[in-house]
Amino acid sequence: MAKGIWVFAEQREGQVKKVSFELLSEGRKVADQLGEELCAVLVGKNVSDLTEAVSAYGPDKIYVIDNDALENYTTDGYTNAVSDLVKKYEPSVLLFGCTVTGRDLSAQVAQRFQTGLMTDCTGMEVVDGQLVFTRPIYAGKAIVKASCPEARPAMATIRPNTFAAVENAKQAEVINVEYGAGDIRQVIKDIIRQVSERPELTEANIIVSGGRGMKGPENFKLLEDLADVLGAAVGASRAAVDAGWVSHSFQVGQTGKTVSPVLYIACGISGAIQHLAGMSSAKCIVAINKDEEANIFKVADYGIVGDLFEVVPILTEELKKIMAS
Amino acid sequence: MKILVCLKQTFDTEAKITLDSNGKIESKGVSMIMNPYDEFAVEEALRIKEKGEGEVTVISVGGQQTQDALRQALAMGADKAVLVDPGEIELDEFSTATVLAKTIGGMEYDIILGGFRAIDDGSAQVVGRVAELLNIPVVNVVTKLEIEGGKALATREVEGGSEVIEVALPAAFTAQKGLNEPRYPSMKGIMKAKKKPMDKKTLADVGLDENQIAAKVKALSFSLPEARQAGKVIPGEAAEAAKELARLLREEAKVI
Ligand SMILES: Cc1cc2nc3c(=O)[nH]c(=O)nc-3n(C[C@H](O)[C@H](O)[C@H](O)COP(=O)(O)OP(=O)(O)OC[C@H]3O[C@@H](n4cnc5c(N)ncnc54)[C@H](O)[C@@H]3O)c2cc1C
Ligand SMILES: Nc1ncnc2c1ncn2[C@@H]1O[C@H](COP(=O)(O)O)[C@@H](O)[C@H]1O
Numbered sequence: 001m002a003k004g005i006w007v008f009a010e011q012r013e014g015q016v017k018k019v020s021f022e023l024l025s026e027g028r029k030v031a032d033q034l035g036e037e038l039c040a041v042l043v044g045k046n047v048s049d050l051t052e053a054v055s056a057y058g059p060d061k062i063y064v065i066d067n068d069a070l071e072n073y074t075t076d077g078y079t080n081a082v083s084d085l086v087k088k089y090e091p092s093v094l095l096f097g098c099t100v101t102g103r104d105l106s107a108q109v110a111q112r113f114q115t116g117l118m119t120d121c122t123g124m125e126v127v128d129g130q131l132v133f134t135r136p137i138y139a140g141k142a143i144v145k146a147s148c149p150e151a152r153p154a155m156a157t158i159r160p161n162t163f164a165a166v167e168n169a170k171q172a173e174v175i176n177v178e179y180g181a182g183d184i185r186q187v188i189k190d191i192i193r194q195v196s197e198r199p200e201l202t203e204a205n206i207i208v209s210g211g212r213g214m215k216g217p218e219n220f221k222l223l224e225d226l227a228d229v230l231g232a233a234v235g236a237s238r239a240a241v242d243a244g245w246v247s248h249s250f251q252v253g254q255t256g257k258t259v260s261p262v263l264y265i266a267c268g269i270s271g272a273i274q275h276l277a278g279m280s281s282a283k284c285i286v287a288i289n290k291d292e293e294a295n296i297f298k299v300a301d302y303g304i305v306g307d308l309f310e311v312v313p314i315l316t317e318e319l320k321k322i323m324a325s
Numbered sequence: 326m327k328i329l330v331c332l333k334q335t336f337d338t339e340a341k342i343t344l345d346s347n348g349k350i351e352s353k354g355v356s357m358i359m360n361p362y363d364e365f366a367v368e369e370a371l372r373i374k375e376k377g378e379g380e381v382t383v384i385s386v387g388g389q390q391t392q393d394a395l396r397q398a399l400a401m402g403a404d405k406a407v408l409v410d411p412g413e414i415e416l417d418e419f420s421t422a423t424v425l426a427k428t429i430g431g432m433e434y435d436i437i438l439g440g441f442r443a444i445d446d447g448s449a450q451v452v453g454r455v456a457e458l459l460n461i462p463v464v465n466v467v468t469k470l471e472i473e474g475g476k477a478l479a480t481r482e483v484e485g486g487s488e489v490i491e492v493a494l495p496a497a498f499t500a501q502k503g504l505n506e507p508r509y510p511s512m513k514g515i516m517k518a519k520k521k522p523m524d525k526k527t528l529a530d531v532g533l534d535e536n537q538i539a540a541k542v543k544a545l546s547f548s549l550p551e552a553r554q555a556g557k558v559i560p561g562e563a564a565e566a567a568k569e570l571a572r573l574l575r576e577e578a579k580v581i
Contacts, residue, residue, distance in 0.1 A: 012484075073483075074490075075453075075463060100483050104465050107418075107450035111457035116417060116541030119448035132545060137446040141342040142350055143548050144446070151541040185462035185496075189478065190489035200484045206581070230581060248468075248503045249482060254338050254444055255361050255502055263580040274338050280553060284580045286570065292558070301556035301578065302570055310563035318571035323581065 005031040006091040006153070008082065009040040009054050009062075010101055012073070016042075016053050018203060019097030021165035023158060024057035026124065027095060028168060033126045036092065039063060040172070043081045045071035051174050058168035063089070067179035072188055073101050079108040080182035086113060088177070091153045093131055098157040099202065110155050116148030117155040120258065122162050122281060131156075139254045139277030159281075160203040161260045194249075197228075201250065204233035206263045209252055209279075211237035213268015213289065213308055217245035222309070223267060226316045229323060235259065235279075237269045253278035267308045271296025288312065326379035326472070328370040329432065330403065331425055331439035331452055332363040334387055334394035338444065348547055350446075359394040360447070362440025364507040365500035370438050371402045372505065373472055380404050382432070386411060386424045392523060399518035400510030407524045409531055417540035422454030424538060428531045429459060434495055436477070441466045441499035449499075456497040464490050468503040 007027050009020040024040060031038040040059040042050055044066065051062050065081045082105065086094065094109070096102035098120050110117035123134030132147045133156050148154035201207065208227045210220055220234065227234050235257070236250040252259055254277040264282035269275060271287070271294055279285070280299055287300035288308045297303045304311050336342075337356045345351040359367075370381045383398040384407045385391045395406035409424050416424075429437065437459075439452035449465070456463035468487065469480035472494070479490050482501050510518070528534065559566045559573070574581045 075465070100466060103449045104453070107453035108457050108463070110450065111419070111422065111454035114419065114541070116419060117448070117450055118542055119450065136550070138336060138340070138342045138350070139338070139444060140550065141340075142344075143550055145545045145548075146542050147545060148542050185492055186464060187491040188488055189491050191486065192488070193486040196485065202484070248501075251502070263574065263578075277338075284574070284578045285553075285556075286574070297558065298555050299553040302573055303556065303558040304563075304566045304570060305558055306563045306566060311567050314564050314567035315571060318568050319574075319581065322571050322575050 004037050004039050004089065004091040005034070005093045006039045006041055006095065007059070008094065008096045008102065008105070009042045009050070010097055010099060011042065011044055011047060011050055014046070014050070016050055017097055017099065018165055019099060019158070019160040021057045022160065022163040023095050023097060024054070024059055025166045025168065026163035028058045030124060030126055030131060034129065037061060039091065041082060041085060043070055043078055051172065055172040056167050056169045057165065058170045059172045060170070061173045061175055064174060064176050065179050066176065069179060069181070069184065072191065074184050074186045074188065075104055075108060076182065076184040076186055078105050079112065081179055082109050083112050084180050085177060086153060094153040094155045096157045098159045102157045106155055106157050113151070113153065115151035115153060115155055117157070118146050118148065119157045121156050121158045122260070124156065124158070136281065139274070140280055141277070159258070159260055161205065161262070199231070199233050201233045201235055201252070201257050202259055204259070204261055206230045206232035207235045207259055207261045208232050208265045208267065209235035209237065209269060210240055210267050211269030212239035212243070214240060214245065220246060222312045226265070226312055226319070229316055229320050237275050266296050266300070267312060269296055270294045271299065326373060326377060326436065327434045328373055328379055328381045328436045328438065329429060329434045330363070330366050330370045330381060330383045330398065331437065331455065332367065332383045332385045332394060332398055333360045333440070333443045333447070334358070334385065334391045335360045335443055335445040335447070342549065344547055344549065350547055357390065357393065359397050360440050360443045362442055362444070362500050362502070365502065365504045366438040366440055367398045367401055367403060368505045368507040369470060369500060373436065382407060384425060384428060385409070386416070386421050395523060396518050397510060399521045400514040401508055402514060405522045405524065407526065409526045409528070411528050411538070414535055415540050416538065417542040418448060418450045418454060419541045420538040422451050422458060424528070424531065424533060425451070426455045426458035427533055428526070429455065436472070436494060437461070437497040439497070439499050441501050452497055452499045461495050461497055462492045463497040463499070464492060465499045466501040467498045468501050470498060470504065
């Protein structure tokens with residue numbers, strides 16, 4: 001009998017991702033409704049130190065695989081580790097944050113157990129004793145509700161910022177499991193970090209984005225200043241990326257990142273359908289654009305029709321005052 | 326070097342989505358394109374081939390109109406196309422990957438390329454699943470790929486940076502934007518493509534029956550999202566408006 005709602009507690013360099021806490025918080029609710037236990041899975045090197053941080057979000061148990069071979073994420077290493085646990089303890093549900101790692105890992109584990117995986121979800125609910133997931137598809141132009149009724153574990157990846165992370169400390173039982181060596185065919189030759197104080201785009205609560213209206217790469221400094229006041233990430237439209245002003249990792253949209261921040265500030269972005277596809281699930285959208293007919297105003301909660309080169313610096317100053325108060 | 330490219334035909338990014346009378350996504354009358362990420366995969370395959378010797382085969386699971394996307398790849402320069410038409414059954418990523426892996430299992434290959442994600446109902450899992458089924462390594466979201474001496478060095482995008490991964494071939498890779506700039510098919514390429522082989526198969530031809538590929542995920546209902554309402558445009562000169570916006574974000578929207 002499969003049992004347990006499991007959350008993959010994603011960590012990188014000794015930090016558990018916020019999305020994992022979000023999933024544990026919401027996981028607690030569905031586990032209680034289904035009468036199942038809530039468990040976290042922690043995989044890596046020296047991750048035993050992280051069990052306390054994970055416990056704060058209320059799992060009943062934490063399965064830990066701590067091994068030198070798992071210091072850095074590799075597809076095979078982590079797939080082997082998580083699969084060993086799944087095989088041994090047979091959870092009924094396995095949840096991941098929809099991050100680069102969550103996506104990569106979940107697909108491999110899902111196929112190893114020949115089960116279903118619903119990705120990029122923005123909701124989950126219990127309906128007739130089944131977990132039903134909400135997934136935006138066709139770049140958010142349609143929504144499907146889906147479940148994995150038979151195969152186990154039922155798997156899903158869930159977008160960061162979908163649920164609130166709510167502390168609910170519990171004395172979780174920690175279960176250490178050996179890493180059953182397996183081939184790791186991906187050999188990491190190099191890791192290149194872009195040092196940035198700013199949050200990761202897909203996880204950020206606030207995003208300040210620029211488009212063709214920024215006119216050139218040097219002007220992104222304006223957005224960075226605004227972002228720094230808000231603790232925000234910086235994003236961009238494809239036009240800004242294609243012009244070579246910022247790297248593709250900044251692109252928001254159908255062929256860029258999908259983001260659901262609390263606040264999205266679009267500066268000099270017209271609001272093409274492919275851009276909206278990546279950000280229209282933001283809770284609050286602000287548009288600053290000099291063209292009052294721009295499509296972005298159709299989705300914006302607040303708009304300023306004006307020259308961003310005038311508006312943004314003043315906004316930055318105003319917000320600085322407000323944030324300090 | 327034998328290179329296989331998994332290619333999906335998807336809705337055009339401009340397509341308006343509606344529901345049909347059964348409450349499913351209406352596909353009639355929608356213009357279709359090659360999944361944009363798969364264009365990067367096709368291009369990369371061609372570049373690898375052009376550096377040495379090789380053959381590029383594009384493979385798709387889909388209905389007969391998927392031939393258009395396959396022809397486009399042939400026009401870009403791919404050598405052969407394989408289309409597996411599973412008929413009128415519901416597929417999920419498990420099903421699609423099973424069909425692809427079964428088809429590929431009977432072929433020779435050194436490299437499998439695909440897109441990192443299909444932009445329609447895609448979910449960034451089909452190629453990974455295929456790799457798992459074929460028991461070969463996968464490297465996802467690749468922005469640079471170098472092949473040498475039976476090995477590949479792949480640069481992949483990760484949060485906050487990138488990683489360089491080495492794998493031995495055969496291996497699978499999924500393309501991220503940045504990998505290359507896909508070429509447009511030339512007139513000559515389009516003419517040539519008409520004569521290139523298009524191998525059309527059924528499920529039975531690849532040795533599968535419907536039960537073996539029954540979807541694990543069941544779609545329960547489809548809906549269209551409520552259109553976002555336009556909010557307020559803040560009047561006034563730049564300074565005034567910016568100040569008011571800052572106030573509204575804190576006091577009304579309570580997002581900062
Ligand atoms: C297959 C495909 C995939 C795509 N994927 C994506 C994607 O993932 N993400 C994406 O963003 N796009 C994507 N696009 C491109 C998309 O269609 C648009 O071309 C793009 O989003 C436009 O970017 P933009 O809004 O910055 O530029 P524009 O549309 O040129 O808009 C610039 C805006 O800036 C305003 N402006 C100019 N100067 C100022 C100023 N001084 N002050 C204030 N406002 C000013 C203008 O009024 C205008 O509205 C895709 C397209 C295709 C075909
Ligand atoms: N029906 C299909 N036929 C061939 N390749 C596919 C198909 N579906 C998905 N793929 C491949 O898998 C990649 C990821 O798709 P997905 O997992 O659906 O997001 C695509 O970019 C294609 O390379």
